[in-house]
Amino acid sequence: MKNVLYLSYDGMTDPLGQSQVLPYLIGLSKKGFQFTLISFEKPDRYSQEKSKIESLCIEHNIHWKPLMYTKNPPVISTIIDIRKMRKTAFTLHQQKRFQLVHCRSYISALIGLKLKRDKGVKLLFDMRGFWADERVEGKIWNIQNPLFKWIYSYFKKKERTYFEESDAIVSLTEIGKNEILSWNLKNVTSEKISVIPCCVDLDLFNxxxxxxxxxxxxxxxxxxxxxxxxxxxxxxxxxxxxxxxxxxxxxxxxxxxxxxxxxxxxxxxxxxxxxxxxxxxxxxxxxxxxxxxxxxxxxxxxxxxxxxxxxxxxxxxxxxxxxxxxxxxxxxxxxxxxxxxxxxxxxxxxxxxxxxxxxxxxxxxxxxxxxxxxxxxxxxxxxxxxxxxxxxxxxxxxxxxxxxx
Structure with missing residues (x-):
């Protein structure tokens, strides 16, 4: 069995999940990969779109494990979600013995890194952008606040670890890839980083x-x-x-x-x-x-x-x-x-x-x-x-x- 665990903090009932996660998994499942997908769903979207996503996953033999996204209180809610993801991922690994964990962005990569270190599962870090910097530059995290300053520096340290310890990295852009290579990190070569932009279903957009x-x-x-x-x-x-x-x-x-x-x-x-x-x-x-x-x-x-x-x-x-x-x-x-x-x-x-x-x-x-x-x-x-x-x-x-x- 070619067992892959896909971790996403984005929901499959979100437009992003439907355009930027599921089409890839469907394409790859046709090539013989067996997917288990953990995602975090917003309750209102989940109630509207659940049956559609469920039937799509069943049709393409994707085992979907939706978890509910916790919005409040800030920071604590994310820690709760990380724990939920970790517990679910490790329980599923006991049953399925994953060979690869595909992590969409930085929060998912926390669990992917632990699976690699503890269980020897190969790690694909699909970065989706410089996430910690996006949070600061997008004014979501104010680093004048000591808590957010600590969270930012925590994830910047983790970022280096993700790049160095992952088995493969995906960058959305050539410019992003060149930026990472300029940091001269351990175990990070041009061959390790693949550039795959946000793709489009040309059958639908025709x-x-x-x-x-x-x-x-x-x-x-x-x-x-x-x-x-x-x-x-x-x-x-x-x-x-x-x-x-x-x-x-x-x-x-x-x-x-x-x-x-x-x-x-x-x-x-x-x-x-x-x-x-x-x-x-x-x-x-x-x-x-x-x-x-x-x-x-x-x-x-x-x-x-x-x-x-x-x-x-x-x-x-x-x-x-x-x-x-x-x-x-x-x-x-x-x-x-x-x-x-x-x-x-x-x-x-x-x-x-x-x-x-x-x-x-x-x-x-x-x-x-x-x-x-x-x-x-x-x-x-x-x-x-x-x-x-x-x-x-x-x-x-x-x-x-x-x-x-």
């Missing part, structure tokens, strides 16, 4: 599969006909610069007076509407819709161009926005800012749109909407070559194949 009748109905429903539709897809908060995106849209309304901004997000519409109102944007020019992951491709098809700005920082060197591959796969030109992982490099390499040097007001009020270099065919080719799910599954398979079996 413009050929969009029902033109349904698209027509959606245009009518949201009153998009005869409008230039600027689109945004995904969550807002911490890193995504809502104010700057709305300022860029305001500039676009001068270039295209018929422009509308369509947000496809699960965020509260009032957050977006209030910010738009403050900037003097007509509320009638904003649309906010919440849809399931399966329906996102149809809504991206409504866009004339897509926009996302991410606050650049040290931790963002290792970030790969999920939405980039999805937008490119649908052949939509995108506007983004420089300085976030490999994002701008991919936009330029595949002529996928426009990279703004920064998100200062001067820059946001002076760009053109002509997309002179945009090449739809090349953009979609880039989605296949760089962000394609099959490529991602193959890259993980190469790692798994070294340690399992």
């Amino acid at each position: 413009p050929e599969k969009i029902d033109s009748e349904l698209l027509y109905k959606k245009k009518q429903e949201y009153q998009l006909t005869n409008h230039y539709v600027v689109g945004y897809v995904g969550s807002i908060g911490t890193w995504y610069q809502l104010r700057e995106m709305l300022l860029a849209f305001k500039h676009m309304t001068h270039l295209k007076p018929n422009a509308l901004f369509l947000f496809v997000t699960k965020e509260s519409p009032s957050i977006i509407q209030n910010e738009a109102k403050e900037l003097g944007i007509n509320p009638d020019a904003i649309r906010v819709v919440s849809v399931t992951h399966q329906k996102v491709p149809c809504y991206i098809s409504l866009f004339d161009c897509s926009l996302f700005f991410i606050r650049p920082s040290f931790s963002k060197k290792a970030s790969s926005p999920t939405k980039q591959g999805e937008i490119m796969a649908m052949g939509i030109p995108l506007i983004c800012n420089a300085g976030v992982g490999d994002t701008d490099e991919m936009v330029m390499r595949y002529q996928s749109g426009l990279v703004l040097k920064d998100t200062k007001e001067k820059t946001l009020s002076s760009f053109s909407l002509d997309f002179p270099d945009f090449d739809r065919k090349l953009t979609m080719q880039g989605a296949t070559e760089y962000f394609g799910l099959e490529r991602g599954v193959e890259s993980y398979f190469k790692i798994y194949d070294q340690f399992v079996g």
